[in-house]
Amino acid sequence: xxxxxxxxxxxxxxxxxxxxxxxxxxxxPDGLESAFFGIFGAKEIHGSELNEDAAVAAExxxxxxxxxxFSYAAPFPDYSIEGLAKMGEALAIVAGxxxxxxxxxxxxxxxxxxx
Amino acid sequence: xxxxxxxxxxxxxxxxxxxxxxxxxxxALSLRWARAEMxxxxxxxxxxxxxxxxxxxxxxxxxxxxxxxHMVGAxxxxxxxxxxxAAVFVLTLVLxxxxxxxxxxxxxxxxxxxxxxxxxxxxxxxxxxxxLNRAIRNxxxxxxxxxxxxxxxxxxxxxxxxxxxGTFPLGLGLFSMGxxxxxxxxxxxxxxxxxxxxxxxxRPDILPKESGVTA
Numbered sequence: 001x002x003x004x005x006x007x008x009x010x011x012x013x014x015x016x017x018x019x020x021x022x023x024x025x026x027x028x029p030d031g032l033e034s035a036f037f038g039i040f041g042a043k044e045i046h047g048s049e050l051n052e053d054a055a056v057a058a059e060x061x062x063x064x065x066x067x068x069x070f071s072y073a074a075p076f077p078d079y080s081i082e083g084l085a086k087m088g089e090a091l092a093i094v095a096g097x098x099x100x101x102x103x104x105x106x107x108x109x110x111x112x113x114x115x
Numbered sequence: 116x117x118x119x120x121x122x123x124x125x126x127x128x129x130x131x132x133x134x135x136x137x138x139x140x141x142x143a144l145s146l147r148w149a150r151a152e153m154x155x156x157x158x159x160x161x162x163x164x165x166x167x168x169x170x171x172x173x174x175x176x177x178x179x180x181x182x183x184x185h186m187v188g189a190x191x192x193x194x195x196x197x198x199x200x201a202a203v204f205v206l207t208l209v210l211x212x213x214x215x216x217x218x219x220x221x222x223x224x225x226x227x228x229x230x231x232x233x234x235x236x237x238x239x240x241x242x243x244x245x246x247l248n249r250a251i252r253n254x255x256x257x258x259x260x261x262x263x264x265x266x267x268x269x270x271x272x273x274x275x276x277x278x279x280x281g282t283f284p285l286g287l288g289l290f291s292m293g294x295x296x297x298x299x300x301x302x303x304x305x306x307x308x309x310x311x312x313x314x315x316x317x318r319p320d321i322l323p324k325e326s327g328v329t330a
Binding site: 013027031036039044063066075101102111 | 120121123124125126127128131146149150151152153154155156157158159160161162163164165166167169170171173174175176177178179180181182183184185205208209212213214215216217218219221222223224270273274280281282283284287288290291292294295296299314317318
């Protein structure tokens with residue numbers, strides 16, 4: 001395969017994954033979060049039931065333990081765009097993918113060894 | 116809500132600052148690596164890998180115990196680009212975009228996330244791949260095991276950081292993080308192996324000689 005073709009193929013795969021992600025991704029807590037909920041009593045480590053109230057309480061409790069109350073309001077929290085449901089998430093992840101592509105390219109050019 | 120990486124509240128500020136300092140050292144080393152080793156013609160590949168890793172990290176795959184996990188991609192970046200510093204370079208960028216734009220992973224604790232996923236993931240993935248591939252002379256099982264290990268060791272490192280932070284007790288943290296990520300590592304291994312196979316099959320010449328892939 002030609003060099004340009006594999007790159008274009010790679011970009012297409014990345015964009016297809018980005019569009020599909022919100023529709024196919026599991027909404028279960030991820031490994032770290034699940035361990036956190038398990039340890040703080042919001043779920044059994046081997047169980048799958050999450051106690052939502054206990055989960056909220058756990059998030060407050062951990063702030064007291066660490067004292068780190070820093071909070072940052074991201075413009076598109078959890079890959080969401082206000083007013084747009086799943087399509088907004090797809091749009092956010094596609095935009096993020098393209099941004100990463102461009103920034104990586106720009107920084108790569110700036111820091112690479114000139115050929 | 117789903118936070119895929121360590122959120123701000125999990126680590127005290129002072130410890131978070133220490134992780135940032137360590138992360139910055141590795142970021143500086145990765146930029147030095149780029150200047151010395153990353154040829155300009157490799158830049159499009161670096162960019163596409165970074166974009167693909169960003170996208171695939173948004174896909175949480177369900178695992179048992181009401182939990183999910185997603186690929187990290189450090190082993191893949193390190194193997195394809197031939198250096199653990201490539202993983203630091205790519206993962207740092209991905210983590211900055213995730214944290215700053217999407218609130219995925221904290222800001223004060225971003226250094227810890229860069230250490231776990233970029234540095235530990237990249238170094239464990241790269242050197243275990245190198246050693247295994249030399250021993251068994253087959254890049255694909257070597258990549259699978261290396262990618263599994265890179266994710267598993269990152270998760271254990273995270274559990275140790277949580278214990279130092281006072282957030283998780285050490286034993287239970289290591290057990291639950293280890294349990295979940297032993298399974299999530301299979302996803303990491305599988306996708307890494309398939310991606311490596313596709314890249315190698317399409318363009319054998321773009322893989323670095325040091326990665327030891329032979330036809």
